[in-house]
Amino acid sequence: xxxxxxxxxxxxxxxxxxxxxxxxxxxxxxxxxxxxxxxxxxxxxxxxxxxxxxxxxxxxxxxxxxxxxxxxxxxxxxxxxxxxxxxxxxxxxxxxxxxxxxxxxxxxxxxxxxxxxxxxxxxxxxxxxxxxxxxxxxxxxxxxxxxxxxxxxxxxxxxxxxxxxxxxxxxxxxxxxxxxxxxxxxxxxxxxxxxxxxxxxxxxxxxxxxxxxxxxxxxxxxxxxxxxxxxxxxxxxxxxxxxxxxxxxxxxxxxxxxxxxxxxxxxxxxxxxxxxxxxxxxxxxxxxxxxxxxxxxxxxxxxxxxxxxxxxxxxxxxxxx
Amino acid sequence: xxxxxxxxxxxxxxxxxxxxxxxxxxxxxxxxxxxxxxxxxxxxxxxxxxxxxxxxxxxxxxxxxxxxxxxxxxxxxxxxxxxxxxxxxxxxxxxxxxxxxxxxxxxxxxxxxxxxxxxxxxxxxxxxxxxxxxxxxxxxxxxxxxxxxxxxxxxxxxxxxxxxxxxxxxxxxxxxxxxxxxxxxxxxxxxxxxxxxxxxxxxxxxxxxxxxxxxxxxxxxxxxxxxxxxxxxxxxxxxxxxxxxxxxxxxxxxxxxxxxxxxxxxxxxxxxxxxxxxxxxxxxxxxxxxxxxxxxxxxxxxxxxxxxxxxxxxxxxxxxxxxxxxxxxxxxxxxxxxxxxx
Ligand SMILES: Cc1ncc(C[n+]2csc(CCOP(=O)(O)OP(=O)(O)O)c2C)c(N)n1
Numbered sequence: 001x002x003x004x005x006x007x008x009x010x011x012x013x014x015x016x017x018x019x020x021x022x023x024x025x026x027x028x029x030x031x032x033x034x035x036x037x038x039x040x041x042x043x044x045x046x047x048x049x050x051x052x053x054x055x056x057x058x059x060x061x062x063x064x065x066x067x068x069x070x071x072x073x074x075x076x077x078x079x080x081x082x083x084x085x086x087x088x089x090x091x092x093x094x095x096x097x098x099x100x101x102x103x104x105x106x107x108x109x110x111x112x113x114x115x116x117x118x119x120x121x122x123x124x125x126x127x128x129x130x131x132x133x134x135x136x137x138x139x140x141x142x143x144x145x146x147x148x149x150x151x152x153x154x155x156x157x158x159x160x161x162x163x164x165x166x167x168x169x170x171x172x173x174x175x176x177x178x179x180x181x182x183x184x185x186x187x188x189x190x191x192x193x194x195x196x197x198x199x200x201x202x203x204x205x206x207x208x209x210x211x212x213x214x215x216x217x218x219x220x221x222x223x224x225x226x227x228x229x230x231x232x233x234x235x236x237x238x239x240x241x242x243x244x245x246x247x248x249x250x251x252x253x254x255x256x257x258x259x260x261x262x263x264x265x266x267x268x269x270x271x272x273x274x275x276x277x278x279x280x281x282x283x284x285x286x287x288x289x290x291x292x293x294x295x296x297x298x299x300x301x302x303x304x305x306x307x308x309x310x311x312x313x314x315x316x317x318x319x320x321x
Numbered sequence: 322x323x324x325x326x327x328x329x330x331x332x333x334x335x336x337x338x339x340x341x342x343x344x345x346x347x348x349x350x351x352x353x354x355x356x357x358x359x360x361x362x363x364x365x366x367x368x369x370x371x372x373x374x375x376x377x378x379x380x381x382x383x384x385x386x387x388x389x390x391x392x393x394x395x396x397x398x399x400x401x402x403x404x405x406x407x408x409x410x411x412x413x414x415x416x417x418x419x420x421x422x423x424x425x426x427x428x429x430x431x432x433x434x435x436x437x438x439x440x441x442x443x444x445x446x447x448x449x450x451x452x453x454x455x456x457x458x459x460x461x462x463x464x465x466x467x468x469x470x471x472x473x474x475x476x477x478x479x480x481x482x483x484x485x486x487x488x489x490x491x492x493x494x495x496x497x498x499x500x501x502x503x504x505x506x507x508x509x510x511x512x513x514x515x516x517x518x519x520x521x522x523x524x525x526x527x528x529x530x531x532x533x534x535x536x537x538x539x540x541x542x543x544x545x546x547x548x549x550x551x552x553x554x555x556x557x558x559x560x561x562x563x564x565x566x567x568x569x570x571x572x573x574x575x576x577x578x579x580x581x582x583x584x585x586x587x588x589x590x591x592x593x594x595x596x597x598x599x600x601x602x603x604x605x606x607x608x609x610x611x612x613x614x615x616x617x618x619x620x621x622x623x624x625x626x627x628x629x630x631x632x633x634x635x636x637x638x639x640x641x642x643x644x645x646x647x648x649x650x651x652x653x654x655x656x657x658x659x660x661x662x663x
Contacts, residue, residue, distance in 0.1 A: 024466065055497055057490035060455035064494065067459020070439045073466065094447050095456065102431045105439045106654040137652035161654040189658050236658050271662060
């Protein structure tokens with residue numbers, strides 16, 4: 001049997017619906033149709049009345065989830081694409097994210113964001129906006145990179161008493177496969193060493209973990225041993241695991257598919273520079289998408305986002321120092 | 322026989338019409354005097370930030386509050402002191418929030434009109450206009466999912482907020498889900514300084530209900546008896562399963578947008594029109610005329626209420642302010658997932 005990243009997300013939701021009567025799913029086309037990506041396929045049949053189509057009203061979808069959470073339920077909101085969550089941005093960052101701090105009443109909602117670039121996606125179906133959510137206090141922002149994490153982190157997210165922004169990468173949906181679903185997992189908030197090495201630490205998350213691993217394989221043929229850290233969660237950010245890795249390698253490259261300004265890579269580098277300065281043998285570097293909207297044509301798109309080849313090139317520059 | 326209720330009570334299914342009018346009037350009076358006190362404290366420099374009062378809108382607000390049961394849901398807005406009191410918010414919650422007491426429901430973390438207790442059905446507004454409507458929808462939606470029937474929810478709004486996308490999304494959502502939502506719009510003809518002519522182009526906001534497929538009600542917001550009759554009907558319709566109801570009340574705000582504002586932009590002709598009547602005075606004249614209360618009784622209630630408010634302020638002024646060193650500075654409930662980096 002082989003299970004895709006997308007199957008894992010569907011299975012995690014089925015598990016949550018089965019295990020917890022407080023869970024329901026609300027989003028555009030998630031009902032009988034099973035969702036634009038089929039992440040809720042057949043769930044409306046299996047769980048009648050608990051997997052419901054929403055009007056095209058991202059603001060009201062999140063508002064409804066907050067009200068339902070106040071009433072003790074555990075809503076999962078599917079945004080059809082992460083890009084459209086900006087229409088519900090106000091409710092996420094001002095309503096959901098402030099509720100607990102203001103009132104001591106927790107706000108356990110999950111907002112699933114199918115995010116990141118795919119070939120032909122273009123400017124409005126490709127965005128990586130995790131940093132903008134991570135910027136706001138009151139939110140947990142998760143970015144699983146593997147089938148196993150997509151499953152276990154989504155199940156764990158349902159148990160978290162806070163708003164969780166669950167960034168699931170569209171490029172990984174059908175592309176990544178595993179033999180079976182995991183029975184145990186690292187807890188949310190802990191980064192994972194995806195590959196052990198001693199010459200350079202590459203910190204990445206979501207789809208970029210796979211570009212980093214591919215680059216590491218290529219660099220191994222040149223004799224370099226690259227350590228790859230998969231952040232798993234961008235907020236909270238597991239600074240300890242990153243710094244421990246830099247302590248072993250002395251060099252840091254941070255890779256993100258998002259735009260560079262004020263992003264996750266900038267945050268990681270700021271932390272390592274201020275807390276692990278003495279551990280660094282070379283200036284820490286980062287690689288991000290270019291500071292333009294995400295282009296449509298594959299020729300432009302593959303040049304816009306970091307690829308394994310671009311990661312390897314950036315890594316070589318640091319390794320030669 | 323004059324009624325001698327010493328404590329007003331809201332019971333949602335108000336026994337007699339006169340009883341409801343009297344109860345609502347007393348919440349109006351309480352709200353007016355409480356607002357006056359906050360305005361005085363503001364002028365004395367005793368309040369951090371702004372003060373936003375509901376002078377001229379108490380009839381609508383009180384009528385809304387008394388039409389609800391304690392088990393309903395209410396998302397008041399900035400001019401709803403009367404409705405809040407009628408729904409059961411104690412005076413001291415308002416005073417503690419305005420004065421930033423650590424013992425208040427917001428513990429100094431939020432202030433003035435941004436207060437509530439979600440678990441009692443009183444939702445604490447965020448500033449962003451229109452944003453509370455879908456939250457009310459969510460509570461009602463969840464109750465239905467849990468098999469709890471019979472409760473309704475009110476969201477309050479100014480006419481300015483009907484121009485937001487959030488208003489549209491949420492009213493449409495409530496209509497699609499046939500939720501027992503009552504949207505109470507106080508059309509006070511100005512959104513801060515912006516007149517209706519720059520806010521919307523339809524002849525009557527109540528007409529919007531048709532487009533959403535929800536019930537529509539218009540009322541003179543300066544007339545307590547009319548507001549009560551309309552709210553009773555709208556709440557009754559929602560409770561009976563007839564879906565969302567849009568109530569539009571026409572009135573004028575008899576104060577600034579906040580206490581920092583002299584409202585010099587309000588058209589004097591409007592002030593002199595029937596819309597510019599003071600609803601509290603109208604209600605008092607009505608109660609006396611209908612022999613529901615007499616002038617002496619009104620005077621007693623006024624002085625009792627002033628004492629009650631002064632007592633609350635005196636208590637709160639002795640209470641501790643929030644302590645930045647005791648503050649946990651963690652915005653999430655899952656402390657183990659909190660960010661420790663500054
Ligand atoms: C989304 C949003 N935009 C702007 C503001 C700033 N603001 C606060 S109150 C107000 C006017 C509101 O007018 P209305 O809705 O008619 O209510 P009223 O003050 O008249 O009771 C404005 C513009 C806000 N709070 N929220």
